[in-house]
Amino acid sequence: MVRFCIRSCSDRPSDLYRSTVFAVSSGHGVSGVAVIRVTGPETSEAVKLMTKSDNLPKPRYASLRKIYQPSTGDLVDKGLILWFPGPNSFTGEDLAEFQVHGGSAVVEGILTSLSEIDGLYPAMAGDFTRRAFENEKLDLTEVEGLADLIHAQTEAQRKQALRQMDGHLSQLYKIWSKTLLKSVADIEATIDFSEDVIEDGILTNVKNSVNKLAKEVRNHLEDGRRGEKLRSGVNVVIAGPPNVGKSSLLNLLCQRPAAIVSPLEGTTRDVVETAVNIGGYPVLFSDTAGIRQSIDPVEKEGIKRAKSKISAADFVLIVHDLSKYKHVDIDGLLESPLRMLNTNVDESTSADFDENIEYLMILNKADLITNNLAVQMKEAFNTKGVNACIISCETGDGIEDFINILSQKMKDICGDPVVGNPSITQARHRFHLREALNSLEIYLRMAHDGFEDHDLVLGAEELRIALRELGRITGNIGTEDILDVIFRDFCIGK
Numbered sequence: 001m002v003r004f005c006i007r008s009c010s011d012r013p014s015d016l017y018r019s020t021v022f023a024v025s026s027g028h029g030v031s032g033v034a035v036i037r038v039t040g041p042e043t044s045e046a047v048k049l050m051t052k053s054d055n056l057p058k059p060r061y062a063s064l065r066k067i068y069q070p071s072t073g074d075l076v077d078k079g080l081i082l083w084f085p086g087p088n089s090f091t092g093e094d095l096a097e098f099q100v101h102g103g104s105a106v107v108e109g110i111l112t113s114l115s116e117i118d119g120l121y122p123a124m125a126g127d128f129t130r131r132a133f134e135n136e137k138l139d140l141t142e143v144e145g146l147a148d149l150i151h152a153q154t155e156a157q158r159k160q161a162l163r164q165m166d167g168h169l170s171q172l173y174k175i176w177s178k179t180l181l182k183s184v185a186d187i188e189a190t191i192d193f194s195e196d197v198i199e200d201g202i203l204t205n206v207k208n209s210v211n212k213l214a215k216e217v218r219n220h221l222e223d224g225r226r227g228e229k230l231r232s233g234v235n236v237v238i239a240g241p242p243n244v245g246k247s248s249l250l251n252l253l254c255q256r257p258a259a260i261v262s263p264l265e266g267t268t269r270d271v272v273e274t275a276v277n278i279g280g281y282p283v284l285f286s287d288t289a290g291i292r293q294s295i296d297p298v299e300k301e302g303i304k305r306a307k308s309k310i311s312a313a314d315f316v317l318i319v320h321d322l323s324k325y326k327h328v329d330i331d332g333l334l335e336s337p338l339r340m341l342n343t344n345v346d347e348s349t350s351a352d353f354d355e356n357i358e359y360l361m362i363l364n365k366a367d368l369i370t371n372n373l374a375v376q377m378k379e380a381f382n383t384k385g386v387n388a389c390i391i392s393c394e395t396g397d398g399i400e401d402f403i404n405i406l407s408q409k410m411k412d413i414c415g416d417p418v419v420g421n422p423s424i425t426q427a428r429h430r431f432h433l434r435e436a437l438n439s440l441e442i443y444l445r446m447a448h449d450g451f452e453d454h455d456l457v458l459g460a461e462e463l464r465i466a467l468r469e470l471g472r473i474t475g476n477i478g479t480e481d482i483l484d485v486i487f488r489d490f491c492i493g494k
């Protein structure tokens with residue numbers, strides 16, 4: 001039973017799901033406790049060998065056991081063993097957890113011992129979750145939710161991931177699939193039983209049902225990509241003329257000197273990016289080159305990059321230097337802050353920004369003007385209905401209010417992950433939903449023209465295509481090719 005060699009992943013039989021695999025499931029590095037999981041048909045045998053006992057621990061109860069290296073009989077550690085007989089386990093197979101002391105020698109000892117047992121192999125990334133998927137413990141959106149939960153860095157991301165892992169997204173798609181299936185069945189009954197006369201009542205019902213579903217899918221798709229933004233971070237670009245304090249603002253937001261600050265105009269050229277948690281929402285800030293007319297080819301390239309960043313932004317912070325406006329009237333600023341960014345730029349870098357880009361005006365260097373003028377400025381912006389924050393990166397004045405306004409903005413963009421329908425979180429979902437909607441719309445056009453001219457069989461086929469596309473999102477249908485991509489994102493031991 002015991003084999004005296006250490007195998008690697010590559011020795012593993014091609015019949016992946018018949019083998020038994022093991023891995024450290026807790027994090028790497030020294031810790032108080034390390035969790036080593038084993039799953040597959042040889043799990044019970046492995047537990048018996050490692051504990052030198054034929055008595056398996058009581059299922060789902062922690063039992064303290066001495067753990068031995070089977071090849072030498074040496075004691076490796078004393079730890080808790082949890083035994084989960086399949087199918088009532090995370091993977092749906094027999095599964096055991098060894099909770100041992102988290103030092104590297106102990107962990108190495110357990111891993112060496114396990115690798116010496118016949119039929120046991122080190123797990124590869126995502127093996128445990130993939131087995132759970134293959135054994136229908138989780139569907140694909142739940143698997144993605146689990147991966148997102150492991151990678152969640154902010155509170156809102158965690159809530160969204162947890163909801164998806166709990167099956168909220170798949171429930172929505174299952175309800176839609178059920179509706180569609182009923183429509184397909186109704187049409188098939190019509191085709192089978194009605195010879196020449198097509199039952200108008202049934203087809204009207206199907207049309208209404210498909211119409212309602214198409215509307216729901218459309219609404220679901222038109223969500224401003226909020227779930228995807230929450231999952232991968234909202235792109236917020238810091239832009240404005242040179243020397244207004246853009247880099248100073250970035251550094252203040254991320255609490256470290258991420259970008260170079262200097263009194264020289266044109267300091268920043270490359271885009272400097274940092275991820276920051278703003279009120280529970282993940283934000284990817286990009287500090288950009290100050291926009292002005294320039295003959296320096298390097299600065300010109302920086303300005304070009306700044307402009308393309310602004311065009312692709314989810315939100316823009318347009319920074320200005322308040323001290324510059326002591327005697328200048330601010331009508332130009334108020335008219336179109338985005339257009340302001342287009343002035344004074346030579347032809348090679350000019351780009352017109354979409355006026356729909358959302359932005360917030362940041363008036364920096366408030367410490368350089370009188371309080372009175374700051375109040376007047378604020379009022380002038382309020383009167384015109386333009387959101388503006390008056391701040392000083394030097395003294396920190398106004399920063400707290402600014403962060404509160406920004407947090408609220410991020411919440412508007414990402415939505416509340418626990419309210420309303422769950423969000424689409426991946427481009428993959430969006431693709432299949434669009435395909436499904438396309439087929440529903442083809443059906444509706446055929447139904448609108450009346451089925452005399454069109455074959456009802458073709459109509460039913462469109463609904464079946466929509467059904468298949470929904471199935472691809474949850475992984476019930478034809479998704480082999482994307483499985484590797486999804487599971488590759490997992491760590492070993494998950």
Ligand SMILES: Nc1nc2c(ncn2[C@@H]2O[C@H](COP(=O)(O)OP(=O)(O)OP(=O)(O)O)[C@@H](O)[C@H]2O)c(=O)[nH]1
Pocket residue numbers: 241242243244245246247248249260261262263264265266267268269288289290291364365366367368391392393394395
């Ligand atoms: N008095 C005062 N000075 C500031 C404030 N914020 C930034 N500065 C100064 O303004 C100068 C320019 O700051 P930066 O952060 O480099 O400005 P920038 O907009 O990134 O400049 P470029 O990258 O060159 O476009 C530096 O000397 C900063 O110390 C502020 O609130 N008050």
Ligand SMILES: [K+]
Pocket residue numbers: 242243261262263264265266267268
């Ligand atoms: K500067």
Ligand SMILES: [Mg+2]
Pocket residue numbers: 246247248259260261267268287288289290
């Ligand atoms: Mg800068």
